Amino acid sequence: xxxxxxxxxxxxxxxxxxxxxxxxxxxxxxxxxxxxxxxxxxxxxxxxxxxxxxxxxxxxxxxxxxxxxxxxxxxxxxxxxxxxxxxxxxxxxxxxxxxxxxxxxxxxxxxxxxxxxxxxxxxxxxxxxxxxxxxxxxxxxxxxxxxxxxxxxxxxxxxxxxxxxxxxxxxxxxxxxxxxxxxxxxxxxxxxxxxxxxxxxxxxxxxxxxxxxxxxxxxxxxxxxxxxxxxxxxxxxxxxxxxxxxxxxxxxxxxxxxxxxxxxxxxxxxxxxxxxxxxxxxxxxxxxxxxxxxxxxxxxxxxxxxxxxxxxxxxxxxxxxxxxxxxxxxxxxxxxxxxxxxxxxxxxxxxxxxxxxxxxxxxxxxxxxxxxxxxxxxxxxxxxxxxxxxxxxxxxxxxxxxxxxxxxxxxxxxxxxxxxxxxxxxxxxxxxxxxxxxxxxxxxxxxxxxxxxxxxxxxxxxxxxxxxxxxxxxxxxxxxxxxxxxxxx
Amino acid sequence: xxxxxxxxxxxxxxxxxxxxxxxxxxxxxxxxxxxxxxxxxxxxxxxxxxxxxxxxxxxxxxxxxxxxxxxxxxxxxxxxxxxxxxxxxxxxxxxxxxxxxxxxxxxxxxxxxxxxxxxxxxxxxxxxxxxxxxxxxxxxxxxxxxxxxxxxxxxxxxxxxxxxxxxxxxxxxxxxxxxxxxxxxxxxxxxxxxxxxxxxxxxxxxxxxxxxxxxxxxxxxxxxxxxxxxxxxxxxxxxxxxxxxxxxxxxxxxxxxxxxxxxxxxxx
Numbered sequence: 068x069x070x071x072x073x074x075x076x077x078x079x080x081x082x083x084x085x086x087x088x089x090x091x092x093x094x095x096x097x098x099x100x101x102x103x104x105x106x107x108x109x110x111x112x113x114x115x116x117x118x119x120x121x122x123x124x125x126x127x128x129x130x131x132x133x134x135x136x137x138x139x140x141x142x143x144x145x146x147x148x149x150x151x152x153x154x155x156x157x158x159x160x161x162x163x164x165x166x167x168x169x170x171x172x173x174x175x176x177x178x179x180x181x182x183x184x185x186x187x188x189x190x191x192x193x194x195x196x197x198x199x200x201x202x203x204x205x206x207x208x209x210x211x212x213x214x215x216x217x218x219x220x221x222x223x224x225x226x227x228x229x230x231x232x233x234x235x236x237x238x239x240x241x242x243x244x245x246x247x248x249x250x251x252x253x254x255x256x257x258x259x260x261x262x263x264x265x266x267x268x269x270x271x272x273x274x275x276x277x278x279x280x281x282x283x284x285x286x287x288x289x290x291x292x293x294x295x296x297x298x299x300x301x302x303x304x305x306x307x308x309x310x311x312x313x314x315x316x317x318x319x320x321x322x323x324x325x326x327x328x329x330x331x332x333x334x335x336x337x338x339x340x341x342x343x344x345x346x347x348x349x350x351x352x353x354x355x356x357x358x359x360x361x362x363x364x365x366x367x368x369x370x371x372x373x374x375x376x377x378x379x380x381x382x383x384x385x386x387x388x389x390x391x392x393x394x395x396x397x398x399x400x401x402x403x404x405x406x407x408x409x410x411x412x413x414x415x416x417x418x419x420x421x422x423x424x425x426x427x428x429x430x431x432x433x434x435x436x437x438x439x440x441x442x443x444x445x446x447x448x449x450x451x452x453x454x455x456x457x458x459x460x461x462x463x464x465x466x467x468x469x470x471x472x473x474x475x476x477x478x479x480x481x482x483x484x485x486x487x488x489x490x491x492x493x494x495x496x497x498x499x500x501x502x503x504x505x506x507x508x509x510x511x512x513x514x515x516x517x518x519x520x521x522x523x524x525x526x527x528x529x530x531x532x533x534x535x536x537x538x539x540x541x542x543x544x545x546x547x548x549x550x551x552x553x554x555x556x
Numbered sequence: 557x558x559x560x561x562x563x564x565x566x567x568x569x570x571x572x573x574x575x576x577x578x579x580x581x582x583x584x585x586x587x588x589x590x591x592x593x594x595x596x597x598x599x600x601x602x603x604x605x606x607x608x609x610x611x612x613x614x615x616x617x618x619x620x621x622x623x624x625x626x627x628x629x630x631x632x633x634x635x636x637x638x639x640x641x642x643x644x645x646x647x648x649x650x651x652x653x654x655x656x657x658x659x660x661x662x663x664x665x666x667x668x669x670x671x672x673x674x675x676x677x678x679x680x681x682x683x684x685x686x687x688x689x690x691x692x693x694x695x696x697x698x699x700x701x702x703x704x705x706x707x708x709x710x711x712x713x714x715x716x717x718x719x720x721x722x723x724x725x726x727x728x729x730x731x732x733x734x735x736x737x738x739x740x741x742x743x744x745x746x747x748x749x750x751x752x753x754x755x756x757x758x759x760x761x762x763x764x765x766x767x768x769x770x771x772x773x774x775x776x777x778x779x780x781x782x783x784x785x786x787x788x789x790x791x792x793x794x795x796x797x798x799x800x801x802x803x804x805x806x807x808x809x810x811x812x813x814x815x816x817x818x819x820x821x822x823x824x
Contacts, residue, residue, distance in 0.1 A: 300790065351594050352592065352594055353613055412786075416611070416612075416774060418772070420592060422590070422773060434773065436685055436771055438770070
């Protein structure tokens with residue numbers, strides 16, 4: 068009898084828990100700041116993306132779309148941005164967003180006089196912030212920067228909130244409930260969100276589980292319903308039993324060759340290496356198939372700026388590679404070293420496969436493992452290496468991705484100096500016509516491929532595991548989890 | 557009395573078979589050790605691959621065989637380095653005594669106070685990652701134990717008649733130390749060496765496990781254990797194989813050491 072009773076109570080408890088639709092998400096780390104203007108960690112943005120909104124907001128295609136602003140326009144000279152506020156957008160405390168809050172937020176970012184701004188971008192580029200009427204704000208830049216539009220995704224916060232750190236208030240689909248350091252961040256559905264269709268669940272808990280394996284266990288035990296950023300092996304374990312979603316994460320894994328060193332100063336050698344490497348094989352062995360082949364320094368998820376077809380520019384061809392090497396004066400191949408940061412097993416594994424592939428064209432490559440900090444110091448800053456494998460994290464702005472190859476870029480560790488490339492990228496950023504701008508960025512990518520500046524290997528897909536009854540996940544080219552579209556079925 | 561020899565025989569047979577495997581691997585492995593096969597990843601043990609394959613589709617047995625070279629090489633060199641310097645330092649301390657003895661032995665105590673792995677980590681991070689530095693670090697770590705054993709033997713023996721005799725005859729200190737006393741204290745040193753061998757193999761496994769020993773794609777049992785642990789739920793045999801062989805070689809040398817010690821006890 069007692070057993071039946073306890074089972075009954077258990078079911079009752081389970082039922083009452085079910086009536087509040089809640090998603091538990093495993094995250095790796097604590098937020099750094101809850102104040103959205105101070106937060107710098109991508110792990111924080113991943114969560115608080117659901118709480119805060121800017122005048123604009125990123126969508127899953129890598130564009131920015133109106134949020135608190137209803138519409139925007141850019142002056143023909145590209146210097147002045149005009150935003151019209153959307154009517155009836157409310158903060159989580161129930162008060163409507165007014166021009167005062169918008170001006171407060173932008174002035175806080177830009178700083179004034181003695182007070183430093185909280186955003187270096189706003190401090191550096193914005194010359195004037197002006198409200199022309201109650202719902203229109205004009206922001207003027209001091210120099211042309213056509214990627215600046217993307218900066219307006221930064222949060223608008225209420226002017227009368229005394230403590231943005233303890234009690235963060237925004238306008239997003241979820242409102243902040245509590246943060247327990249080392250344990251959890253809880254957010255709940257905001258009933259008066261300007262888009263009445265969202266969000267779909269009542270509560271989201273970001274549970275902080277620093278250990279990968281422990282997070283996997285909790286997920287398999289059903290305590291956690293969503294597990295972002297799985298690695299390929301964990302995905303292999305979960306495959307078939309859960310919803311797995313994988314997509315490009317806007318990262319470029321590449322093998323750089325030091326262009327200032329022999330024999331990599333010879334274009335033929337670099338092309339031969341590109342021809343010798345079978346990227347499909349690397350993806351299959353190292354990433355268990357969860358990867359997208361690249362041909363240049365741009366992931367396909369950057370739809371608008373991505374130059375198609377470059378991934379086929381160097382089709383694996385051992386014979387052609389050998390003859391190019393012979394033309395370059397290395398018929399017997401040569402010896403070289405691949406320097407790899409030891410903490411990234413993914414890159415270490417990639418190196419092992421590449422060593423085997425290069426053997427086939429007579430190149431003997433040795434792997435040298437070094438610590439990450441030493442890698443940053445010696446390879447990234449000091450440019451003292453022959454070949455190295457690393458992953459470059461993506462940015463929303465194509466310029467921020469491609470500027471890494473500019474001759475005057477301090478971290479141009481490839482030692483790539485090409486005035487034509489500099490001209491393409493620098494004129495693209497000044498181009499106000501979006502199609503022309505994209506065209507120039509695409510030409511820059513073609514140049515990188517033709518000149519074989521590096522071996523562009525893959526965009527390792529990031530994989531999200533969802534409980535089998537959870538649907539509606541949207542993949543972003545940014546480090547965010549959009550919880551508003553998720554629902555149970 | 558026969559019972560006591562059992563550990564000696566077990567030790568010899570384990571080490572002999574591992575040694576045989578190592579010798580074979582110099583000329584022959586079933587597959588090239590770094591050859592990858594994308595169609596045969598995570599294969600379970602079978603007739604073609606008796607110990608299965610790893611995440612690159614490489615044959616685990618071939619890599620275990622090749623890895624035994626690393627294990628023996630590391631053991632041999634580390635014990636030689638440790639033994640050479642340890643015996644030298646211990647002999648000087650024990651024979652001359654006094655302040656010199658105090659100084660040397662306190663230095664050894666200080667070295668022993670350092671956790672071995674920590675010392676090796678420090679050494680490797682200063683002088684660079686690689687098998688050579690790993691071996692040297694492991695060798696240095698084992699100096700104090702050799703020094704202590706040698707010193708106690710020398711202290712005992714320097715009071716014996718044959719040493720006094722030699723000294724009266726005017727034989728040089730160096731000759732007394734190394735051609736008169738050393739052969740008499742050699743047996744405990746041999747026991748220490750066989751024990752040191754097994755701890756060197758373990759240290760190499762630990763350092764490679766931390767990614768500081770043998771560089772990929774060269775196989776080492778410790779590195780294999782390290783690389784396989786993430787796949788433990790997917791293909792347990794890949795983790796079990798290097799684990800068993802590390803256990804075997806350590807066990808083998810420990811039995812051998814025990815056996816030799818027993819043998820000496822009986823002879824005395």
